Amino acid sequence: MILEFFLISVMFIASALYAVYPLFQPAQALSSDVEIQETLHLKKRVFYQEIKELDIDYELGNISQEDYTIARDELKRSVSIVIKDIKQLNK
Amino acid sequence: MPIVGSVSLSLAFGFSILTLIVISLYLRTNDTRLMETGRRMSLIVSGLSLVATFVLLFELVTSNFDIDYVAHYTSFETPLLYKLSALWAGQAGSLLFWLAILSFYTIIVVLRYRFQHHSLMPWVIIILTTIQVFFLLLTVFVANPFGPTKADFVVQNGMGLNPLLQNVTMAIHPPTLYLGYVGFAIPFAFALASLITRDVNPMWIRSIRKWTLITWGWLTIGIILGGWWAYQELGWGGYWAWDPVENASFMPWLTGTALLHSIIIQEKKNMLRVWNMTLVIITFTLSIFGTFLTRSGVMSSVHSFAQSAIGPLFLYFIALILIVSFGLLFSRLSILKSEKRIESFTSRESGFLFNNVIFIVMCFTVFWGTIFPVLSEAVRGTKITVGAPFFNQVNIPIGLVLLFLTGVGPLLAWRKTSKTGFIRNFSIPLLAMVIALIVFMVIGYRGYTIVSFSLAAFVLSAITVEFARGISVRIRKQKENVFQALMAMVARNKGRYGGYVVHLGIVFMFIGFTGHAFDQEKEFGIKVGESEHIAGYDFELMSVQEEERPNHYAWIADIRVTDLEGEFVTRLVPEKRIYFYRDPNPNRQQPHSELSIYETVMKDIYSIFNGIESENQTAYFKIMVNPLVWWVWFGGYFMVFGTIIALWPNRKKVA
Numbered sequence: 001m002i003l004e005f006f007l008i009s010v011m012f013i014a015s016a017l018y019a020v021y022p023l024f025q026p027a028q029a030l031s032s033d034v035e036i037q038e039t040l041h042l043k044k045r046v047f048y049q050e051i052k053e054l055d056i057d058y059e060l061g062n063i064s065q066e067d068y069t070i071a072r073d074e075l076k077r078s079v080s081i082v083i084k085d086i087k088q089l090n091k
Numbered sequence: 092m093p094i095v096g097s098v099s100l101s102l103a104f105g106f107s108i109l110t111l112i113v114i115s116l117y118l119r120t121n122d123t124r125l126m127e128t129g130r131r132m133s134l135i136v137s138g139l140s141l142v143a144t145f146v147l148l149f150e151l152v153t154s155n156f157d158i159d160y161v162a163h164y165t166s167f168e169t170p171l172l173y174k175l176s177a178l179w180a181g182q183a184g185s186l187l188f189w190l191a192i193l194s195f196y197t198i199i200v201v202l203r204y205r206f207q208h209h210s211l212m213p214w215v216i217i218i219l220t221t222i223q224v225f226f227l228l229l230t231v232f233v234a235n236p237f238g239p240t241k242a243d244f245v246v247q248n249g250m251g252l253n254p255l256l257q258n259v260t261m262a263i264h265p266p267t268l269y270l271g272y273v274g275f276a277i278p279f280a281f282a283l284a285s286l287i288t289r290d291v292n293p294m295w296i297r298s299i300r301k302w303t304l305i306t307w308g309w310l311t312i313g314i315i316l317g318g319w320w321a322y323q324e325l326g327w328g329g330y331w332a333w334d335p336v337e338n339a340s341f342m343p344w345l346t347g348t349a350l351l352h353s354i355i356i357q358e359k360k361n362m363l364r365v366w367n368m369t370l371v372i373i374t375f376t377l378s379i380f381g382t383f384l385t386r387s388g389v390m391s392s393v394h395s396f397a398q399s400a401i402g403p404l405f406l407y408f409i410a411l412i413l414i415v416s417f418g419l420l421f422s423r424l425s426i427l428k429s430e431k432r433i434e435s436f437t438s439r440e441s442g443f444l445f446n447n448v449i450f451i452v453m454c455f456t457v458f459w460g461t462i463f464p465v466l467s468e469a470v471r472g473t474k475i476t477v478g479a480p481f482f483n484q485v486n487i488p489i490g491l492v493l494l495f496l497t498g499v500g501p502l503l504a505w506r507k508t509s510k511t512g513f514i515r516n517f518s519i520p521l522l523a524m525v526i527a528l529i530v531f532m533v534i535g536y537r538g539y540t541i542v543s544f545s546l547a548a549f550v551l552s553a554i555t556v557e558f559a560r561g562i563s564v565r566i567r568k569q570k571e572n573v574f575q576a577l578m579a580m581v582a583r584n585k586g587r588y589g590g591y592v593v594h595l596g597i598v599f600m601f602i603g604f605t606g607h608a609f610d611q612e613k614e615f616g617i618k619v620g621e622s623e624h625i626a627g628y629d630f631e632l633m634s635v636q637e638e639e640r641p642n643h644y645a646w647i648a649d650i651r652v653t654d655l656e657g658e659f660v661t662r663l664v665p666e667k668r669i670y671f672y673r674d675p676n677p678n679r680q681q682p683h684s685e686l687s688i689y690e691t692v693m694k695d696i697y698s699i700f701n702g703i704e705s706e707n708q709t710a711y712f713k714i715m716v717n718p719l720v721w722w723v724w725f726g727g728y729f730m731v732f733g734t735i736i737a738l739w740p741n742r743k744k745v746a
Contacts, residue, residue: 008098011142015106015135022127035209039292046297050359054505056584059564060557062504062512071506 033089040086047079093158096146097237100187103139104227106132110220114213126213133201133216136223137194144191147184147236151177156249160184160236166251168642173252176262179269180252182386182401183236188265189382190226192273197223200277204298211295214284222276225408233400251642254670254683258324264316268340271310272378275343277302278350279375279416282368286419289426291364299371300354301738307347308734314340315727326684326699328612328715330723333482335390338461339381342454346374349450352443355586359505360440364427365420366447372416377454379409389465435507442503446496449489456485487539491546494601497594498550501557516556523552543605550598554591581736589737596729599722606694606719614701616711626716628660628696629653635703635710643668643683648700648710652689663687665700665712694718 051072058068114129116122147160151174156162164177164184179185197219204212230236255261278299285295317337318330331337350370356363384390387402420427433440460477467475502508502516527548531541558577565576581588613625622631633649650663666685682702689696694716701711 004092004094007095011095011099011139012102015102015139019106019109019128019132019135022124022131025124025127028123034206038207042297046358053359053584053587056561056587057504059568060560061515062502062508063506064509064512067504067507067509 037086037089040082040089044079044082044086047075047082051075051079092146093150093155093237093239096143096150097235099139099143099146100227100231100235100237103136103143104224104231106139107136107220107224107227110136111217111224114217114220118213129213129216130201130205133220134198136220136227137197137201140187140190140194140223140227143230143237144178144187147187148175148178150237151175154249156247157240158236159238159240162240162249164249164252166249166642169249169252170257170642172259172262173257176256176265177252179265180256183230183234183238185265185386186226186229186234186401187236188269189273190223190230192266192269193219193223193226193276196274196277200280208281208284208295208298210288210290211281211284214287215280218280218283219276222280225404229401229404233404250679251671254643254668254681255324257642257670258320260316260320260323264313264320267309267316268313271306271308271313272340272343272381274302274306274309275347275371275375275378277306278371282371283416283419286368286416286423289423291426296354296358296367300351300358303347303351303354304734304738307344307351308731308738310340310344310347311727311730311734314344315724315730319724319727322720323686323688326686326713328610328697328699328713328717329607330720333457333460333479335461336385338457339384342457342461343374343377343381345450345454345457346370346377349447349454350374353447356440356443360429360431362429362431362433362440363444364429365424368420368427370447372412372420376409376412376416379405379412383409384461437503437508437513439500439503439505439508442496442500446493446500449493449496453486453489453493456489457482460485490601490604491539491542494543494546494550494597497597498546498553501591501594502553516553519556520549520553524549538608540605540608543601547598547602547605550594554595554598557591558588585739585741586737589733589735589739592733592736593730594733596726596731596733599726599729601726603719603721603723603726606717606722609718610715612713612715614711614713616704616709618708618710623712623714625714627655628716629655629657630663630698630712630714632710633662643670645669645685646700646703646710648698648712650687650698650712652696661689661696663689663696663698665698667700667702690721692721695720 054063054068054071054075057063058065063071110129110132113125113132117125117129150158150161151165152171154161154165154167154174160181160183161177164180165174169177177184179188197216200219201216204215208215281295281299281302285291314337317340321332321337322328322330350367353363353367353370357367383402383405387405389402433444435441460482463477464474467473498520502520504512508516524545528541528545531544536544558580561580562573562576565571565580566573569576569579571579611626613623615623617623617632619632619634622629624630629652631651631653633651636647636649638645638647646667648663648665648667650665652660652663654660665687668683668685670681670683671679684699684701687698695718697715697717699713699715701713703710
């Protein structure tokens with residue numbers, strides 16, 4: 001019973017200390033830029049992946065030359081806008 | 092030691108309430124210290140829940156029969172593996188196990204996304220903690236697994252685990268199923284968080300797609316293992332009986348599969364956002380509903396449900412999830428509506444959408460068939476059972492349409508499939524289908540059998556053509572050999588080709604399901620030295636031996652199987668066992684048939700030892716010859732393999 005009481009006490013005290021520790025630290029400002037940058041990088045990756053898939057579809061003959069050109073140009077335009085936004089944010 | 096487990100759960104409950112308060116305060120004040128505290132508290136809640144789970148495992152292994160749960164589900168004779176698996180054998184243990192897995196997932200989410208999804212994470216933690224609060228409430232106040240034995244004497248030995256659960260597959264099946272069920276809480280938490288914060292950017296969608304795929308993979312493994320266990324252990328010769336417990340896992344699998352497809356459209360085209368939200372909510376609700384079905388007692392009787400404390404609480408929780416989730420969804424409809432429309436009927440988008448509709452229709456039929464007996468009992472007072480014939484009649488045609496779409500999807504291009512592309516892509520698969528149709532008609536197959544085999548030929552050739560075309564393009568352009576081209580092609584788009592491998596698995600499974608139409612069976616009694624004939628095989632009983640083992644008594648039959656030419660095929664050794672045979676109370680003795688199965692690619696020979704009459708030395712058997720069952724498990728391996736391919740991480744580029 002003593003061992004159990006000891007274990008429970010240790011568990012409770014350790015948990016409480018671990019939880020409240022940040023409250024005694026200085027507050028840090030949260031930069032929204034980080035999240036925007038993450039989103040933009042992800043968008044870029046998604047567009048690149050889409051271009052890759054479009055190329056595969058075209059190579060496999062699943063899509064006509066005309067549709068391929070239109071879709072690829074559209075994706076390239078989107079990717080360049082995202083890259084521009086990333087550059088602007090990094091300035 | 093049980094006090095440590097019990098207090099851990101109580102502490103976890105207290106900390107979970109504090110987590111909700113602290114993170115709510117962070118949302119009001121924006122003080123990041125509060126967020127960090129809330130995050131840590133969430134880790135503490137999960138850690139304490141895991142501590143409680145390990146304590147119960149320790150008590151089960153050390154046979155502490157002072158705990159009611161341990162005395163109910165284990166005994167000294169129970170082997171170690173089954174002492175561990177007793178954790179999820181009963182209600183209180185399985186609810187704790189649910190909580191443990193949720194806690195495990197929560198720890199991963201909290202640590203993994205520490206520096207990501209800043210606006211979503213407070214809400215994600217709040218939602219996951221709220222789910223934890225519900226399960227903590229159940230395990231602390233309603234079904235505490237650490238409750239003492241209700242006896243005024245010292246319990247010398249426990250009651251032991253149900254013999255049907257003393258099977259290796261059954262030791263693995265529930266954890267995998269739970270990993271699937273519970274995992275849907277993560278996409279749900281992200282989806283709800285995005286609704287609350289009005290965040291519709293594609294970042295969280297990518298995060299939850301991976302989670303959905305992992306969860307779906309576990310659920311798939313769980314369902315297949317469940318079928319495998321039923322086939323190996325239950326002794327009725329099948330692997331799927333459409334019983335409520337099976338349906339409970341199948342329904343979230345169906346909506347989860349629909350989600351896996353439609354989420355790709357949102358990721359690529361930013362369309363179907365409302366639909367995907369709906370699917371996430373329904374899938375998670377069905378996961379909770381599945382636990383409710385299996386744990387509330389509602390399926391055995393409406394009355395036992397009303398008397399159980401668990402049942403109504405689950406129902407309230409499900410109602411809360413639905414009201415809050417759909418309320419939020421309706422309030423956010425304006426920001427979720429997509430400006431884009433599906434451009435063509437012959438696009439992959441429309442193929443995905445159509446498959447989604449079919450999945451939902453199938454899910455609804457399963458749902459309706461599952462709850463109809465409960466509704467009939469509640470409304471009319473008499474239980475109307477809905478059996479396998481209903482489910483088969485409704486779901487076989489729906490399943491065949493799905494099989495057809497499995498082949499059609501990969502042949503369609505995004506946006507629009509050109510006319511020439513359409514003709515070129517479909518010509519070989521359609522030709523394969525027609526040839527298969529003619530061949531099987533000539534052989535003499537009819538009905539769904541012929542449709543299923545022909546569609547299997549269509550899908551197999553469609554996927555093969557996709558792989559072959561991709562490989563040939565790479566060979567032509569990159570000058571690679573076939574193997575290099577295959578590997579590079581798959582590595583370049585793991586999601587797509589992993590998906591195709593999963594589709595191959597589905598086809599193999601359908602081949603296995605179709606084999607059920609040709610099952611043969613016979614029940615008979617024979618003496619040693621006699622033989623019986625069924626489906627082109629002779630079964631000669633060579634001997635019946637008796638053996639006393641640690642936790643049961645067994646009669647072991649030795650059956651020699653030969654074919655029509657008298658050639659030796661195999662030996663079958665089915666057993667008849669009596670568990671708890673030392674128990675003075677004969678009602679506690681549990682008979683159990685341990686099957687012996689000879690498995691081949693073409694057919695299984697399945698033997699069940701029904702019983703033995705000592706007076707006239709006659710042993711009774713049921714023999715079944717089940718064609719193509721092997722393909723069901725083979726398809727399962729493909730599905731798992733395909734999921735692993737799709738989940739395989741991309742190699743990080745070295746700068």
